[in-house]
Amino acid sequence: MAAVTHAVEDYLKVIWKLSHRGGEDERVPVGDIAAHLRVSAPSVTGMVQKLQGMGLVQYERYDGVRLSAKGRKIALEIVRHHRLWELYLHTRLGVPLDRVDVEAERLEHVLSDDMEELLSRALGDPTHDPHGDPIPTKAGAMGAVRGEPLPSLAIDTPAVVTHVSDRQAEKLRYLVTLGLVPGARVALLERAPFGGPLTVRIGRKRAAIDPELAALVRVSEESPAKPRATKRRGR
């Protein structure tokens, strides 16, 4: 049986991610995988056929890819590694929130089972990474993303940021400069009409934010989420 190489891990992770967007379809087009891995479409076709042979995906020509149970298990392991590293880098080394992703991208492939155990324990067996994304358990169970989108928060209701999407590095970087990071205390002060900007209190400051951008931030009215997983440091 062929080995699970770094490349295989990357493919499985991307397929997993892409099969979780919006709809419930689950079938991931070859072209999307290619775009996300910055690889040509033929390369993806080839690899996907190989993954099929390894029993990690189901694949039908011209009809996209779906993870098998075995494939999903590996994908979740990688996601777990990735998010554990992210949390570690952020809370223990002070790597800025908008840079943990690229660093973890390389570290995720290099974490033995023993080390994973120790890493997780050292972090207090956390449930969420520093962006607020849930960390799958060793068994493959995964919680949901917490909170509701910031734009749908009721006016003048104190809330805490629970999640900031890391999909677009540029936008994340900007949100970080605004202080919109998990754990931050916020309130929606005003909603301009016609989809205009939101006025938001962040800590003791105010800012005007485009609703589309604000939608990348999720908040919860509950009492402050355990700050353990989102504590900041250094700089």
Added chain:
Amino acid sequence: MAAVTHAVEDYLKVIWKLSHRGGEDERVPVGDIAAHLRVSAPSVTGMVQKLQGMGLVQYERYDGVRLSAKGRKIALEIVRHHRLWELYLHTRLGVPLDRVDVEAERLEHVLSDDMEELLSRALGDPTHDPHGDPIPTKAGAMGAVRGEPLPSLAIDTPAVVTHVSDRQAEKLRYLVTLGLVPGARVALLERAPFGGPLTVRIGRKRAAIDPELAALVRVSEESPAKPRATKRRGR
């Protein structure tokens, strides 16, 4: 110009290590590299020719390999990465001394300059790894291994372990079970004649050790070395 791949880094590191043994010769035979990397000799010949083309080594057919300045710089960077990770794993995650090496072996290739900086700072810009091996500076300078071999210590002189060789995992494992790790307080109580075993006090215990094995341990009579770099945790 060809890229510095993981394989290239591994070759440079091994060549560096092998050019530092015993004598002052410096020229490393192809066969030794092959043995240490567990790779066939022809593979080494091929790679070494490639490294030559990249200006990282000097190489003459049938006459061994020597690092160029450029090659040495890269090798020392990898060694620095390796030893920083070792220290981190041991002191912060509680990875046992006899297992840090294999873990660091994979992590050393995955450390950006930014992260290296942060990692080093988080550790207090240490000068030695948990085995007592010196950590090269960013500029490529490297201190010496401290202390003298345990067997040559004067009888009944209190001393502190400064270094334990990690060359042979099996023996290291045994030394660790004896408590012979950097920072441990020891004294040589007795030297049996005809190269017989040494009787050594380690902390509050005693042990009889073959002199050959004891030679893997270095000690210093000075006041306890800064324990910072060798503190233990967990377990």
Added chain:
DNA sequence: AGTGTCCTTTAGGGTAGCCTAAATGTCAAG
């Protein structure tokens, strides 16, 4: 049904790094 557009796949190559088998160089001992 025909046709154009937009995927996706097939065909054919390339590089990196490893291997085994066979050829060749080195060196010491006779």
Added chain:
DNA sequence: CTTGACATTTAGGCTACCCTAAAGGACACT
């Protein structure tokens, strides 16, 4: 100075992944 033991190199191949160019399928619109 020949020969045998041993190290090293050359020759030829393999796998994993990637690429571009060209062929082929899907689908919507006429």
